[in-house]
Amino acid sequence: MSMSQAGSAARGSVKRDAVVEAATRAFLTHGYEASSMDAIAADANVSKRTVYNHFPGKRELFQAVVSGLYKDFQSDGGQSLLRHEQPPEQALPVFLRSLLAHMGRPEVRGLLRLVIAEHQRFPELSQDYLEGGKSQAYALLDSYIAAQHTRGRLNAPEPHVVATQLLGGMKEVLFWPTMLGLTITADPERVIADSVAALIRTYGTAPLSGSAGSKG
Structure with missing residues (x-):
């Protein structure tokens, strides 16, 4: 060139x-x-x-x-958010903090409100949001959980089910209330720690070895 x-x-x-x-x-x-x-x-x-x-x-x-707002979770750069060599009690809290900060951005909340408000007239926007945005974060987490299953750290033959449970529980406490204008009273760090500890108790193949369970 x-x-x-x-x-x-x-x-x-x-x-x-x-x-x-x-x-x-x-x-x-x-x-x-x-x-x-x-x-x-x-x-x-x-x-x-x-x-x-x-x-x-x-x-x-x-x-x-949508792609621009979710660029940090795209596969070419998002791998740094979830390092496969790190065990879940180390890697997952870092990822969840990043995701929570992302979901707290006014533009991201505004985008979701737009999709919800206009999906009746423009249902394709929901597809674009899911494929270009939300699915990016899920894909990173799915890939990480699958890698931990392969490594023997987790017994999770269905990674997406585990990812959905983890993110769904966290969002129910820390994200969806903000979409309704409600005040969050829970401590985000405690929610993240408890969520990761619950995942490891359910799917882990060894005793907790890190800080995720120390606050639980």
Whole structure:
């Protein structure tokens, strides 16, 4: 690639990022249906043609917004959040803290509210959210649990079932109340520790060896 081509690609990437950022603001402020490609182009300070050069339509732009919000959990970079060589009592609390911080972001909560509010008219948004967002975090956890089963640390032949139980229990206490505007009274660290300890008690093949069970 020549220097001029590299420079052009870099400028294209900057413009694409600006469009995705503008779309994120538009969708979370005005909703999906009320956000126009014209307004998004104007906010990004690019032409409408530039927007369509990167995104054929509004759905593709929405998919890019979801992907951008969940980029930390995508497989190419998310492996650092769950190190397979570490046992569950070490690796899982780190992952759960990262996931909890992610779910606490206003943009992430806003995205889910958007999907819930508009799924009757645009059911495809639910699919895009699940495939491009939520499933990324689950895939990381599924892969980790499967690896621990292979290593003999967990007896978990159905990793997704275990992942669902772990995340479902934590979210029920620490996430879903915030979606209803309720105040969280539970200590997140205690919830995480208890959740990990419960998983190891149920699926572990050896006694607890780390800090996850020390608070329980």
